[in-house]
Amino acid sequence: MEQAIVACSTPQGRGAISVVRISGKEVKSIIYGLFSLKFDHGTSKVAETSLSEGFNEKCLISCFEGPASYTGEDVAEISCHGNPLIVRALIQKCIKLGAKNANPGEFTQRAFLNNKIDLAQSEAVIDLINASSGAAMVAASKSVSGNFGKNVDKILEKLRKVRILVESSIDFSDQDTNIDFMQINSLFNDFRCLLGDFDARIEEGIRIMSEHRVVVAGPPNVGKSSIMNILSGEEASIVTEIKGTTRDPIYKKIQIKDLQVDIYDTAGINEETRDEIEKLGIDKSRSLIEGADLILEVVDSENKDFSLKKDENILKVFNKSDISDPPKGFSGVVVSALEKRNIGALEEKIYELLSGDGTNALFSARERHRNLVKKAFLEIDSCPDPIDMKNVDIAAEHLKLADIFLGDIKSPMSADDFLGEIFSTFCIGK
Amino acid sequence: MKADVIVIGGGHAGCEAAAAAARIGVKTILVTHKFETIGQMSCNPAIGGVGKSHLVKEIDAADGIMARCADRAAIHLKVLNSSKGQAVRATRAQADRELYKKYVQKELKNLDNLEIVEGEVTDFDIQNNQIGSVTVGEGKILKAQKVILTTGTFLNGKLFTGMDNNEGGRVGDNSSKKLAAKLRSIDFSVGRLKTGTPPRIHKESINWEILEEQKGDVPRPTISFLSDQSIHPEQVSCFITRTNEKTHEIIIGDLDRSPMFSGKIEGVGPRYCPSIEDKIFRFKDKKSHQIFIEPEGLNSDLIYPNGISTSLPKDCQEKFVRSIEGFESAQITQYGYAVEYDFFDPRELHETLETRKIKNLYFAGQINGTTGYEEAAAQGLVAGANAALSFLGKDPWTPGREESYLGVLIDDLVTLGTKEPYRMFTSRSEHRLILREDNADQRITEKAYKAGLVSEGRYKIFSEKINKIIKEKGKLAKLFLRPEDEKIYSALKIKEPKSATSFLDLLKRPELDFYDLARAFSIEIPENDIVFDIETNQRYSGYIKRQMDEIEKMKKNRNAHIPSNFDYSSVKGLSAEITQKLSKVEPKTLAQAWRIPGITPAAISALMVCLKRNEKETADKNARGSIREP
Numbered sequence A: 001m002e003q004a005i006v007a008c009s010t011p012q013g014r015g016a017i018s019v020v021r022i023s024g025k026e027v028k029s030i031i032y033g034l035f036s037l038k039f040d041h042g043t044s045k046v047a048e049t050s051l052s053e054g055f056n057e058k059c060l061i062s063c064f065e066g067p068a069s070y071t072g073e074d075v076a077e078i079s080c081h082g083n084p085l086i087v088r089a090l091i092q093k094c095i096k097l098g099a100k101n102a103n104p105g106e107f108t109q110r111a112f113l114n115n116k117i118d119l120a121q122s123e124a125v126i127d128l129i130n131a132s133s134g135a136a137m138v139a140a141s142k143s144v145s146g147n148f149g150k151n152v153d154k155i156l157e158k159l160r161k162v163r164i165l166v167e168s169s170i171d172f173s174d175q176d177t178n179i180d181f182m183q184i185n186s187l188f189n190d191f192r193c194l195l196g197d198f199d200a201r202i203e204e205g206i207r208i209m210s211e212h213r214v215v216v217a218g219p220p221n222v223g224k225s226s227i228m229n230i231l232s233g234e235e236a237s238i239v240t241e242i243k244g245t246t247r248d249p250i251y252k253k254i255q256i257k258d259l260q261v262d263i264y265d266t267a268g269i270n271e272e273t274r275d276e277i278e279k280l281g282i283d284k285s286r287s288l289i290e291g292a293d294l295i296l297e298v299v300d301s302e303n304k305d306f307s308l309k310k311d312e313n314i315l316k317v318f319n320k321s322d323i324s325d326p327p328k329g330f331s332g333v334v335v336s337a338l339e340k341r342n343i344g345a346l347e348e349k350i351y352e353l354l355s356g357d358g359t360n361a362l363f364s365a366r367e368r369h370r371n372l373v374k375k376a377f378l379e380i381d382s383c384p385d386p387i388d389m390k391n392v393d394i395a396a397e398h399l400k401l402a403d404i405f406l407g408d409i410k411s412p413m414s415a416d417d418f419l420g421e422i423f424s425t426f427c428i429g430k
Numbered sequence B: 001m002k003a004d005v006i007v008i009g010g011g012h013a014g015c016e017a018a019a020a021a022a023r024i025g026v027k028t029i030l031v032t033h034k035f036e037t038i039g040q041m042s043c044n045p046a047i048g049g050v051g052k053s054h055l056v057k058e059i060d061a062a063d064g065i066m067a068r069c070a071d072r073a074a075i076h077l078k079v080l081n082s083s084k085g086q087a088v089r090a091t092r093a094q095a096d097r098e099l100y101k102k103y104v105q106k107e108l109k110n111l112d113n114l115e116i117v118e119g120e121v122t123d124f125d126i127q128n129n130q131i132g133s134v135t136v137g138e139g140k141i142l143k144a145q146k147v148i149l150t151t152g153t154f155l156n157g158k159l160f161t162g163m164d165n166n167e168g169g170r171v172g173d174n175s176s177k178k179l180a181a182k183l184r185s186i187d188f189s190v191g192r193l194k195t196g197t198p199p200r201i202h203k204e205s206i207n208w209e210i211l212e213e214q215k216g217d218v219p220r221p222t223i224s225f226l227s228d229q230s231i232h233p234e235q236v237s238c239f240i241t242r243t244n245e246k247t248h249e250i251i252i253g254d255l256d257r258s259p260m261f262s263g264k265i266e267g268v269g270p271r272y273c274p275s276i277e278d279k280i281f282r283f284k285d286k287k288s289h290q291i292f293i294e295p296e297g298l299n300s301d302l303i304y305p306n307g308i309s310t311s312l313p314k315d316c317q318e319k320f321v322r323s324i325e326g327f328e329s330a331q332i333t334q335y336g337y338a339v340e341y342d343f344f345d346p347r348e349l350h351e352t353l354e355t356r357k358i359k360n361l362y363f364a365g366q367i368n369g370t371t372g373y374e375e376a377a378a379q380g381l382v383a384g385a386n387a388a389l390s391f392l393g394k395d396p397w398t399p400g401r402e403e404s405y406l407g408v409l410i411d412d413l414v415t416l417g418t419k420e421p422y423r424m425f426t427s428r429s430e431h432r433l434i435l436r437e438d439n440a441d442q443r444i445t446e447k448a449y450k451a452g453l454v455s456e457g458r459y460k461i462f463s464e465k466i467n468k469i470i471k472e473k474g475k476l477a478k479l480f481l482r483p484e485d486e487k488i489y490s491a492l493k494i495k496e497p498k499s500a501t502s503f504l505d506l507l508k509r510p511e512l513d514f515y516d517l518a519r520a521f522s523i524e525i526p527e528n529d530i531v532f533d534i535e536t537n538q539r540y541s542g543y544i545k546r547q548m549d550e551i552e553k554m555k556k557n558r559n560a561h562i563p564s565n566f567d568y569s570s571v572k573g574l575s576a577e578i579t580q581k582l583s584k585v586e587p588k589t590l591a592q593a594w595r596i597p598g599i600t601p602a603a604i605s606a607l608m609v610c611l612k613r614n615e616k617e618t619a620d621k622n623a624r625g626s627i628r629e630p
Ligand SMILES: Cc1cc2nc3c(=O)[nH]c(=O)nc-3n(C[C@H](O)[C@H](O)[C@H](O)COP(=O)(O)OP(=O)(O)OC[C@H]3O[C@@H](n4cnc5c(N)ncnc54)[C@H](O)[C@@H]3O)c2cc1C
Pocket: A430, B008, B009, B010, B011, B012, B013, B014, B031, B032, B033, B034, B037, B038, B039, B040, B041, B042, B043, B044, B119, B120, B121, B122, B150, B151, B152, B153, B154, B155, B169, B170, B173, B176, B179, B195, B196, B197, B273, B337, B338, B339, B364, B365, B366, B367, B370, B371, B372, B373, B376, B377
């Protein structure tokens, strides 16, 4: 049997119950580690596991011993509350106990490789792998866009500076490279601080990931602030009949069903304005629009031709339906903020768009990335400190593995490319 | 004339290939230009160094000739990284060129199954994509089952000094034009690479007094597992000097007359072995570069200034050399030059180094895009062994990258190819802590013995060493330091142990070494190599275990074979780009497919499923077939 894999097998963020599935060699010990429960084929039992201090989660555990299971390996299915934080904590615990995140389609792939699925289905397996890995690829690239990816780049850059010196000290000790261990250690400390900070902050990053950023945007005076206020259920934003009321973005946390949503009200976009302060506000609106998971593009009958010219992540909203009808063929939600008309439908649509297919993949992509950072952190934790002549071979090993883990988040570097970096740093040759 | 295996070229690849085939016991002919240039070191008079010495020790572990000849020719020996951890130690020897050649020639002469033919191979006979014979000189035909080509830098070789160039394989030798033309007519992918060599200087013209001396190590290391210090000839020192700003000024002033910089040479040179003009151009901030002054031999009048390889014009070489401290009145006896030559894309080779296009034809050495004697010899060994094994109808011997640098070298070449002359570095291996110099015999000898490469004598010595290690380890596992043994732990200056701890476990602590422990326990100390082995394996045991786990995984993928002629376009869902990459490399195993840049995990999964399906289909068919035929 192969190393255990773990994944949430129900769509994330939806439904009252989530099922976490594990399959592989370590399943029995993982179940014991989580619930102090003996793994009995064909049984379903209720037991508790502690996910954080003072917080126990009650789960239903179904056990299937290989080969009489879906994958042909030992399999356990753990049903828990459909809360993303609980699911994540549970997956993390499984990983601590020896599992790894499943690749897209990996359960089915294992089933196939263990002869649990017949030949005719193999095409379907490949389709599944391709489809879900397609989604996973999109999700992975989404996950590394923005600050997270930039931080990974920065950290890798620092790590490679250390590695260039460490590796050179081994492979090119007979050359005129003058490698200074003081310098190695000072670079190593730089790197370690940065990685430590990042590791601590990544929790926060994950939380931000599982939240969703909705930006209300559009021309001035169409009722953006009014919509924001209704959705958040409080008078967060000032509403007046004067164009350009909102200047600085206003931010509120709201809950739509089980989704955490951050909603932003922005300054109306008015290309003609001469007002310097309003212009600054509009710049801020634009940058928020860029980072949004979903944009509510609000118009009214006076601004019906307005468009942000974006194809993705956009929901068109026609406001003030109490005084005029939307243009023919308007595709979007028609509401009246004043009379609170159709607001339920608006919420429903927002929910649908945010919890669409991508979320689950994105969530697991980020989980995988987070585990990679953790692994790199563990490597660095066990790297000798300070690095000196005697331990440099071992240090090189830990640093290389950290590079592999972090590199896996974006693009791994081949040994040959790495040598190239060394040669462009040092003058080496006969 | 007829042979089972013919080797073309008496360089480092050719000698090792011929010797390997002959050791396995097939009738072998080595055809080379001149008997007297067999085993010639075309460039620097040194063997070994980090990464390279690992290859040489592995060759030795398979009973190859390079290490023992190097020991007999070694006039200055050093252990590199000696102050660093055990895992990265490496041996390097300055070799007396003449002695080295002499011992290589002697080794070859002494081989029963080997015959040496002088002459230039000018043609091949190829029919149905299979090689049948080679033509020597004007028409002497040699028939053979297997042919190994190891012609080094000779194919369309061109030598450059300044704006002059002429044809040649190296100084004093003609290039192989006819054979090169023949090879170009077969559709191999050909490329051009270049490398260079520094001017040689007359010993007497150097002002030795002012130079910094560097002595060899005492005690002297040996390269071969079977050698001891007594076979080394007389030892001499190396010296060190440096370039200065004046040198750099002269060189910069003449860059427009450099064949490299004026674009005359198209071949790609190695990034790590740049010429002095390259170094000065690329590292403008560096005011001085180090030069190792290496003796060419005990009876040679020449020295090799390591660090100033160049193809600048002769007058410029004179000027810049004389600007260097100690070289003020240096006499150049042979000018530096660059050589540009044909090489073949090694991705068109099998792991046995047989070409994919022409059956029974093998390529080894510099023609596969590598540089260095050790890299050449390593390929020669593998090609020679496999040509002989295949002739005998036996299983191939293809060391994996998880067990050897031989494997790293060949796997890198056949799966990744190369854009510049490929040289070995330990950072190319994923398993540096396991692939050490000291355990090359434990990684190689057993399998090489099974392949028929290793003499009974060596195998016996090896087996005895292994038995000793096992016995010694067994003893030390049962030797305990107990809380009551105050005398021992105070002698070791360590704290009282909480519970009984074995000698072996104590070795895991970096502050304790074998000798101190042995003294404290007052036990007899075994031979140095046994101590080194036990100590190193204990010290790195955690890491070794971890790497072994990785290796297990790797082996699994290495065992997942992809049939030759596998149709990648039949795998649904592979992108056109990935299909193309896989078809070009034709990986033999899933492990190789993994290492091709740009191959995604999803592609590997899809491939894995597809392979499994094909396997099942054939199994089902066979099952049906056997029902019909009772
Ligand atoms: C100028 C120069 C600079 C170099 N610089 C470096 C360096 O900086 N670092 C480094 O590591 N290595 C360097 N080398 C490379 C090193 O010498 C080679 O890598 C190594 O010798 C290659 O071994 P080989 O067996 O492939 O070929 P070679 O040692 O070149 O041997 C080829 C043999 O084939 C024979 N031969 C060729 N054609 C025919 C034919 N048609 N018929 C019969 N016999 C034939 C030749 O006579 C010769 O004996 C340099 C080589 C040269 C020439």
